[in-house]
Amino acid sequence: MFDLSASIHLLGDLLGQVLTEQESPALFALEERIRALAKARRDAEQRGDQPAMRSHTAELAEIVGGLDLNAARAVASAFTLYFDLVNLAEEAQRVHALQARARELYPAPVSESIAAAIAALKERAVSPQQIEALMHSQRNELVLTAHPTEAKRRTILSKLQRIAEVLQQLYRADPLPHEWEAYRAALHAEITALWLTDRARTSRPAVTDEVRTALYFVDNIFWEALPRIAADLASALAENYPEVCAPSGWLTLASWVGGDRDGNPNVTAAVTAETLRLHRGLAVERHRRALHDLARRLSLSGKRVPPPSEMRAWLDARRPLPEHVAYLEARYADEPYRLTLSILAALLEDASHEDMTARLLSDSTHGARVSLPELIEPLNMIVRAVPRSLASERLQTVCQQLEIFGLHAVRLDLREDSARLGDALGEILRALALEVDLTPADAETRTQALVRVLASKQPPNLARQLGVTAETSETWALFRLLQRARDLYGRELFGPIIISMTRGAADVLSVLLLARWAGCADGLSIVPLFETLADLTAAPRILGDLFALDVYRAHLVTCRNEQMVMIGYSDSNKDGGYLAANWALYQAQAQIAQVCSEHAVRLTLFHGRGGTTARGGGPAHRAIRAQPPRTVDGRFRMTEQGETISARYANADLAHRHLEQIVSAVLLASVEDEAAQPASPNTAWREAMAEMSAMAYDAYQALVMQTPELIEYWRWATPLDEISRLHIGSRPASRRAGQLQVTHIRAIPWVFSWMQSRFNLPGWYGLGSALAALVARGRLRLLRDMYERWPFFGALLDNAQMSLLKADMGIASLYSTLAPDQELAGRVFARIEAEFTRSREMVLLVSGYTQLMQNEPVVQRSIHLRNPYVDPLNMIQVEMLRRLRALDDAQNAEAEVLREVIVLTINGIAAGLRNTG
Template structure:
């Protein structure tokens, strides 16, 4: 079956389910509305009026069913498209086999071999290679986990359908199973009844690790080993180069619900998941590895390891007696016993200081005997389950992911200020100039820590910050350094913000501290980043901290807030320049740098094709090390399907390897730099003029988007704003982007680019930059998908909701004019005849989806109108309307394949 046949099959099954469970006439009504939407797309103005009339006369019940039907349809279409992409990938792989597919790890090494890169240079690259995916709890996954599990089941049935195509009976059974799951999907509430808690988010994170990453990441290890063996056989593969981290349960920034006991419980769950998974897999491996000592003589090191473990637990002694010639099974049985004992550990109590002792089981306790066994096995046995288990221990250790700790710099500063005031050291630390703060901190860091009580602060907030640093200290002391990732400092404005964290940690008794990663988010902070790092790298105490970490420094850059602050072009250019400069500063001080990219799913938040995004970074900024956030709906869309997960990860690995390979550095021509500077400055002025300087813009935004409804969604534990304020700089980037995406403006992902390009009258120069500079090409190419998903005619429906008609008309005319200018100039510079001309599959997918997305926008606008007309927006009358709103938000997000 081809893609259109599968879409038709699932659409037909959904129609039958709706007709059976709801009413046949509702399905007919849905088909009529979709038909009108298609005709409107083709330019039929009467169809547009009829569509609006049909939607405006819907009852609440019918509107709910129709919104749910379009949302469910997109869930099914997305699954078919993912299945189709996997089929295409397999076909392409079979066409080039035994050569490597494009943008694969094998192809990367083939290219480097052809370029003359030596084994010695590859060895250095492999020693530096470190790729880490960081899962975050950012609330952009609008679907419930229950819905995700059902769509996973449908995806597996679609794969079965492809395999059973020539077997009618099996095919019919699969179709029956599909209808049953679609029925269950239809009858399941798509909208959460209650707001997510942090504990819910942590469990969802564990679900992602267990379902998406546990079996996928080891495959990439095997890919890299195979590629090295083929192209650079003398180079040993790195043992731990692809890793997983998480913010879920450790991200306190703006989330008052993440407390120390939550973080401690998260660490327990991380350890518990991996300990249990490894126990189960080693138990099964023990049954499979029934290798007799008479066939393969055990290495002396393994026999010595066994003797050191005596006396054995009773059940292990039984295994030794029953399988006396199977020492490999015996060793695995001992490891299974160790993991079973580790699972009994009262970890949360230890971390919270109620009862502490050193952890008895370390990663090396598992790896040492497993590697000895592997060294004795023939290659045919090594490449199967045994090697996969070893890779899992190398990737995960004894925890599901490194847990990052994130907090806003102002919170750390407030806590220390209160402590210093209580100790009569400084009465107003928070408000001192940055240089004076840094001087005071340096002096205090070099002095002995004062004798402080368990909770030295006056307020509960300060006590909680203090408890956090005590937890960090205990975690490192009891369980080692692998459980925690860096301490990420949001809104880092000065070197003193980093030194504050060092002092709090020292005074709280944390003898070992994880890396500290300043996060630079605003345009100004990105410009100040090099100066701040220079100050840190010349601070004696901070250099001692870096030396304890092998002279490594992680720096995080934020794509979301920089966009919200300066607009699309200025944000991207500021991020590029910051990376160039901090790379130079790190090299000057002989610091091994890792740049941590805080990207989201949409173009406005750093999303887009991963391979080009990595290769477009400044020369030398990656150098084998790449860390990136994976947020919300992106986690499921990229990793739920094993085939697509593997493809995305191999593209990341390929791009990092190629970007890090030694090559002659070609400086960016000065005239290109001057040109992009002009473009970004013009774009910055246009963006700030609209968003920050236009009177009434906030009122326009609030009225012409479903912002309030997005804030009410039960999709995250964190509040939508950093503070109670109506300013753009106080709203978080996710609802900012989410609201514009829902109303089809998609403004943050393109606005200001047109004005910027128009400031350059030499089109030939822009075309030269597009052809020769991957950064500039990626900047324009990414805007194309944003422009294609935007729809000013649909946005006009939302503008009709703005009470001040004159204000609405003026602002919308400015936005539409900029949209048209941006679209026209992007096409002119790229020499494309239509948006996404070179990405025909994506272009067609967007165009095919629009007749299904548009009715959801019409329903959403009608529902917003009814909600805002109610005397009490929180009364009983509002509840069914809010359910419809949630369904439309859910469906539009699925249809556009983007939220925030």
């Protein structure tokens, strides 16, 4: 029986033992004293005992202020490692609870599972014809990104994974005493190794390091998890709709890592080529090992299971056999299945030796050494020939892995800023002496100029070197690489090309023109990304303009008349605040879907969600079910960013659970059934949201954009500068160098810095003012009705509850003391604190709760239990920031050690709050 408290106690005891052994008993005693005081401080807060709380806070501040750098580093490391261990224990407990629930409900399905969704559709009397249509349209894809929010090194991830495996073994069965001791010793050894390993990177990672980190999860989690999800859907259909076949190719994985150029000059064509090599290398090696293993398993005698004639012909066509395969044929006579699989494994072994990067960057015309059809065709012969019990076991999984991952592992998306693409095209046009002016301010003039160029049947003769600037040459090199990789290795290597900050139809046409000149336009999905509030508002008009152009409709024909549109949750929040951004996103989705429907274009919405609620995070199942009606239709694509990847996918069982919740929600949201669908927003609800959005926007703008001293305050009262120096991502923290402005800073460090300092401002600011205004107008009953019956508004308030509960104005006030101008800091902090109090009170009033997250007691308890351990890390961070900023020389040895401790606290706070940016 799994006991979470006992697990945390065991891991905490082992950590204490490691501290004593590897550091000193005195350090362990110091850490325990800080922990006890922090816990007593929180207990006093819960009781409302302000004198005791102030006393404990003062004593903690005195201890932390007296720490030397070595002690500060060790204490920060101890609390950080403690959170890593607690997270593992909580994950193991969740797995145990899921398994217990499945056993209890069997044979009924678990809620929010794929089986439960299909069963619910059958119960609603959804016809087999409707299900077949849904399966035909089903396309679900997760996209891994390298936004710098995952603060753990790959080395640390591997060690934590080993501890998690030991924990699972420990509680999977009732161990014998000697087994218990062996497990305990294994945990002790792994925690010791973790303690003695540097947590922070010594240098900023290269893009290829980030690629390898993403592939770590592909290799260790997704490779088995995605086929398992595909099998779940096939099984659910077989039970409820046996006449409907499970679709193929509906569940895939993509990545931005190595293809996302937006603001990252480190992503070049050469880096993207190397990324494709790493992707293919993983796929080839995983399939090679799987086929080698299958060859050993399928030692079927040709006499007992005669191979079909087509297989014999296939074998004969491949003679003379490779040396190793010929040896196997001589040794294992008349074992045609082993022989066939060995040949396939040998093909992949040969393919693993090709230098894909060099081939992509040269003018070589030699294609790939092996293609996916060469593997699938003989495997299908085997599936048809062998007994069903053999085909449905490992063989079927291997076939699914080939179908899902191909020889590319994940599809690589490409992304670039619209201004960079437009500048590059304009320079190329000038270099070619084409009289096309893309500079007019009028969007329609630019669009028509591009239409005229696209209408030309004869593309210009474009050399590899165009005689343009290095920046434009690099942009052109990307399109050349895209063309070569598609020609040599297949279109499946790539996802769409995404245009950041899309402002008009001309931005999309610019990409179409460059792709056409490079010879890679056919079938290329060109995706506008709408990020700011203004762009989200303009999105339906821009798409309507595009769809009205014959030249673009002709391109859509090559894309099966499908259009993907990406909406950004991060910049819209930074632009207008939490409530205004969410309402703008909701409206944009509904209107984009309407425009696509009017033009008979098949839409896929691509959700650029982050980890925190400020960046679109939150429970995925609920978020999908809260989408506007008729915007899903079986198609769903979303980013998995930064810390959400390790939080959701570090554990195979939890990864499966998260994935099945996504697919389940997509299935349910896609079937039109007014009686079963959640309530659609009525006029009164929409009017209320419009009013609140405007008021929340005004409140947010008044603080963030219209308060000049806010920038100075933010810079001093958060670890912004230190986050910019943190070696967790290859991308710069700001889009532009020079003077710091909110409009220039990236959304991730914006959210990260406010989260670290416990303001968590982007996740709630402005909400209280908006709700209070409607309550003052006598519309509390309307708001409560919206909360109870409208999934969108319910999710909006519940996600804000999470942000408010993780915020802490007491801790935030400590960061406020870092500002040199305390009079200024007092004014800004008072405004933030007042809105925090107002938001907390209003959310509780509308929800009817007496405590935040009262409707999620497990999450609420977890946050309450974590807070006493996060607080010391915040206090140490404040003290280290104070010392660092007081130094005359910010580059000396002491400064480097201070930064090292700050990085440790950043990691620890992120682990404790289970949020970064």
